[in-house]
Amino acid sequence: MNRKTNLTLLFSWGNPSRGDDAIGPTIYESLQQETLADVDLLTDFQLQIEHAIDLERRERVLFIDASVSALSPFEFSRLQAAEDESYTSHAMSPASLLCVYEKINRQAALPAFMLSVRGYEFDLGLPLSEKAKANMNQAINFIQQLVSRSTEDWNKLAEP
Amino acid sequence: MSGELETANNPENLERIVIEPVTRVEGHGKVTLLQDKNKQIRQARLHIVEFRGFEKFIQGRPYWELPVLVQRLCGICPVSHHLAAAKATDMLVGTQQLTATAEKIRRLMHFGQTLQSHALHFFHLCSPDLLFGFDDEVRHRNIVGVIEDHPEIARQGVLLRKYGQQVIQLTSGKRIHGTGAIPGGVNKSLSREEVDFLLKDIEQIISWSVDAVMLIKRIFFEQLDYHLAFATIDSNMLSMVRSDGAFDIYDGGLRARDKNGNTIFDHNDYTGYTDYIKEGVKNWSYMKFPFIESIGAENGWYRVGPLARVNNCDFFDTPLAEKERLEFKAIGNGRPVQSTLGYHWARLIELLHCSEAIKQLLHDPDISGNDLISKGAMQNCGISVIEAPRGTLFHHYEIDDDGIVNKANLIVSTTNNNQAMNESIRQVASHYLDGNQLTEPLLNQIEVAIRAYDPCLSCATHAMGKMPLEISLLDENDKPVDRLHKRATGHIERTL
Numbered sequence: 001m002n003r004k005t006n007l008t009l010l011f012s013w014g015n016p017s018r019g020d021d022a023i024g025p026t027i028y029e030s031l032q033q034e035t036l037a038d039v040d041l042l043t044d045f046q047l048q049i050e051h052a053i054d055l056e057r058r059e060r061v062l063f064i065d066a067s068v069s070a071l072s073p074f075e076f077s078r079l080q081a082a083e084d085e086s087y088t089s090h091a092m093s094p095a096s097l098l099c100v101y102e103k104i105n106r107q108a109a110l111p112a113f114m115l116s117v118r119g120y121e122f123d124l125g126l127p128l129s130e131k132a133k134a135n136m137n138q139a140i141n142f143i144q145q146l147v148s149r150s151t152e153d154w155n156k157l158a159e160p
Numbered sequence: 161m162s163g164e165l166e167t168a169n170n171p172e173n174l175e176r177i178v179i180e181p182v183t184r185v186e187g188h189g190k191v192t193l194l195q196d197k198n199k200q201i202r203q204a205r206l207h208i209v210e211f212r213g214f215e216k217f218i219q220g221r222p223y224w225e226l227p228v229l230v231q232r233l234c235g236i237c238p239v240s241h242h243l244a245a246a247k248a249t250d251m252l253v254g255t256q257q258l259t260a261t262a263e264k265i266r267r268l269m270h271f272g273q274t275l276q277s278h279a280l281h282f283f284h285l286c287s288p289d290l291l292f293g294f295d296d297e298v299r300h301r302n303i304v305g306v307i308e309d310h311p312e313i314a315r316q317g318v319l320l321r322k323y324g325q326q327v328i329q330l331t332s333g334k335r336i337h338g339t340g341a342i343p344g345g346v347n348k349s350l351s352r353e354e355v356d357f358l359l360k361d362i363e364q365i366i367s368w369s370v371d372a373v374m375l376i377k378r379i380f381f382e383q384l385d386y387h388l389a390f391a392t393i394d395s396n397m398l399s400m401v402r403s404d405g406a407f408d409i410y411d412g413g414l415r416a417r418d419k420n421g422n423t424i425f426d427h428n429d430y431t432g433y434t435d436y437i438k439e440g441v442k443n444w445s446y447m448k449f450p451f452i453e454s455i456g457a458e459n460g461w462y463r464v465g466p467l468a469r470v471n472n473c474d475f476f477d478t479p480l481a482e483k484e485r486l487e488f489k490a491i492g493n494g495r496p497v498q499s500t501l502g503y504h505w506a507r508l509i510e511l512l513h514c515s516e517a518i519k520q521l522l523h524d525p526d527i528s529g530n531d532l533i534s535k536g537a538m539q540n541c542g543i544s545v546i547e548a549p550r551g552t553l554f555h556h557y558e559i560d561d562d563g564i565v566n567k568a569n570l571i572v573s574t575t576n577n578n579q580a581m582n583e584s585i586r587q588v589a590s591h592y593l594d595g596n597q598l599t600e601p602l603l604n605q606i607e608v609a610i611r612a613y614d615p616c617l618s619c620a621t622h623a624m625g626k627m628p629l630e631i632s633l634l635d636e637n638d639k640p641v642d643r644l645h646k647r648a649t650g651h652i653e654r655t656l
Contacts, residue, residue: 125216
């Protein structure tokens with residue numbers, strides 16, 4: 001129950017039974033099969049306030065989620081803490097989660113990045129679409145290379 | 161009791177005001193208000209579009225998958241569906257009585273789920289309304305506003321929720337998609353190490369829960385008349401109670417009482433729910449409208465959830481929650497508390513009860529037992545009811561001889577509160593909306609009324625949480641005559 005906290009957190013989310021919303025948890029399952037040094041994997045249905053605790057004692061975090069608007073196959077970007085409309089729902093955006101982190105810890109958020117993998121269909125009961133699978137496989141390759149690189153490199157890669 | 165405003169006699173002469181989506185509730189919702197030519201509210205409807213496909217998703221699957229499968233129906237309350245499905249499959253596998261360990265582990269999981277759900281609702285979703293008032297700037301009325309002004313409360317909310325999640329994780333085996341409850345029992349009990357892990361923080365959790373109840377009482381009594389009147393409606397109330405009348409969210413009989421507290425039925429066997437609960441349909445909503453058959457569709461609708469449960473039960477079997485229940489009940493002056501904002505108070509009494517009950521169970525040696533499963537002769541029908549955080553939840557399955565589900569019927573908590581939410585919206589609209597000029601405070605008040613029920617309007621999808629609030633005013637021919645675009649920052653712009 002109390003185990004070592006690794007410095008890099010890969011946090012994916014989504015509902016495995018809502019079509020391409022499964023991209024996040026499927027990436028989680030795939031990465032679980034691999035040995036990634038100094039990396040913790042986490043997944044959930046959606047982001048929530050208590051996940052701010054999961055960000056503590058980390059050096060960096062990569063959020064991984066399906067996106068209805070990202071360019072195919074995926075977009076990689078730097079995140080900043082921000083108050084946004086996701087405060088108004090049961091679920092939160094990564095930026096708003098970082099904001100909660102800053103407020104409850106009274107310190108700036110850790111370096112945070114977003115991998116938005118393009119999905120297409122999100123209805124209940126649908127499987128992952130073939131196009132989403134292809135995007136997801138490219139995203140997994142990208143993550144595998146990313147985790148061994150420095151945060152400075154992540155910043156460079158995330159530049160628009 | 162069904163309001164005279166629901167269906168206007170001459171809708172062709174009405175203007176329609178559409179508010180969508182409702183913020184700070186799950187999923188996509190919109191509110192339609194129809195005005196007559198005198199600018200009076202004649203119709204109010206909460207449209208919920210996401211409760212489609214549940215049964216289809218389930219049909220054709222083997223029954224033993226149900227407790228895991230149904231968690232994917234909803235990202236907000238997966239544990240409620242997990243436990244409800246497990247109870248129904250108990251019936252399918254012929255379990256007459258769970259083992260003591262199995263029942264207590266399930267109860268512990270359920271208390272953890274209710275604790276974390278109530279903590280989220282109060283500290284994250286609703287405390288901004290209550291702490292800052294409904295007219296406060298929207299940007300301030302969110303969790304960040306709470307953190308800035310009340311940092312200790314926000315931190316406690318996060319940690320209470322985290323604790324509830326830990327209870328779920330240890331009882332269900334996984335952080336999400338847990339497999340703890342299985343047909344006929346559970347697949348694990350708690351080790352001594354796990355019990356000690358949860359015990360070390362429980363006194364703090366109880367203390368914070370007490371503080372939360374004190375906070376809501378202080379808020380409530382500061383403007384008692386207002387809180388008693390806002391969005392308040394007279395309704396029947398439905399909930400489960402233990403055989404001795406005690407508050408029980410896991411198992412028991414169904415009790416329904418009318419607006420004055422008179423018993424409609426009591427200790428009803430939930431497996432016969434189709435004999436006394438009917439599900440009405442309306443042509444403007446995908447969601448059904450359940451009602452008590454003996455009273456009829458017109459007046460037989462009811463409220464479920466914390467308000468109904470705390471009103472309906474005879475007592476809590478934990479001392480701190482029972483003390484708070486008595487104080488809560490006193491404001492009803494001999495009648496059930498019908499205040500819609502009373503949901504918040506009742507919810508926190510339940511939060512306190514969950515904390516106390518978790519402590520009791522953690523000291524019960526049965527939760528570390530090894531007798532986990534009991535089964536009997538297979539049956540083709542399984543029906544269960546549990547009290548989910550938002551209210552009474554029905555699961556009903558029928559399987560063929562190969563164990564494949566060929567019929568499924570779910571009545572989720574938000575559906576049970578469907579008519580009641582419409583009634584509360586109508587009450588607010590009738591009091592505060594007049595003319596065709598929508599203002600932000602007026603919209604906030606409608607949303608506050610809906611949020612009191614803590615509705616879960618859909619599951620996690622990527623369209624959720626990204627849409628700003630939009631208000632359209634339509635004339636009697638559905639032609640938009642005005643539209644306001646309300647951003648989460650509180651900025652409003654006219655877009656038509």
